[in-house]
Amino acid sequence: MDTVVAEKTYTIREAAEEMGVSMDTLRYYERIGLLPSIQRAENGRRIYSEEDLGWVYWLKLLRESGMSIQTMKRYVEVTRAGDHTIEERCAILENHRSHLRGRIEKLQVFLEKLEKKVEFYRGYEMRSKEEA
Amino acid sequence: MDTVVAEKTYTIREAAEEMGVSMDTLRYYERIGLLPSIQRAENGRRIYSEEDLGWVYWLKLLRESGMSIQTMKRYVEVTRAGDHTIEERCAILENHRSHLRGRIEKLQVFLEKLEKKVEFYRGYEMRSKEEA
């Protein structure tokens, strides 16, 4: 079970490519504390593990679903603080979940209104053509 | 039918209040051309008509559904340009519609993933409690 298999690692370029983010973003996230503990080679270059990529994936998901960097920082912080923070992690995620639900609902309403407008225009267009 | 009824008008404060935006935003939108032709009183103060509020409503909707100010400007511009721009208006709206649909779908996927994470945490919590 504990066989030591060299886990695949990634340069910053590869990590960026793989995860669909820019190298700058990876460095930026690390700087502000969203990606702590990224290993370095002797020459100082970053080495990303699969686990790191997992974090990037998750951060990207939170970000793209509208969580602010601030909140993400808080989340990362408490997650690193240990098991006793599970409650707060849940709270953050559940809060985000309800924001997300609200947002989706709102967008759906917008979509409907938008569709009505388009239909209206299309109808208008038809009428113009009939006249011609 | 053509009875001249004094249509209700609004000061900028009232309009802002009514539409749930700031007075600054109303001025800003006007400045950049999103709300042209806002009437002025003799003393230079803005007077918003119901129709103006209708525009504000629509702009707000587009904005909150993720349309960029740039695109909104384009939309307003062509709308003001006359009936021959119906095609382009439709194009803009349909484009936005597909963006919006894509976004909603993406957010729904995020939501599911988020929910799984929360469930995972909640499960973890339960297990901890059982042990105690």
Place this chain on the structure above:
DNA sequence: CTACATGCTGGAGCGCGCTCCAGGTCAAGG
């Protein structure tokens, strides 16, 4: 040895969408 690629750092800059502010006008109330 040289040239070129890759990556590092700290800090500046940017695009977006407002938001705030100073300094002024105008009208009503005391």
Place this chain on the structure above:
DNA sequence: CCTTGACCTGGAGCGCGCTCCAGCATGTAG
């Protein structure tokens, strides 16, 4: 007449989330 308050303008400032850059170190190929 003076104060108060609502509103005006042009322009500066801000918060967010990157993005870019100069200047430097290291590594690899020719």
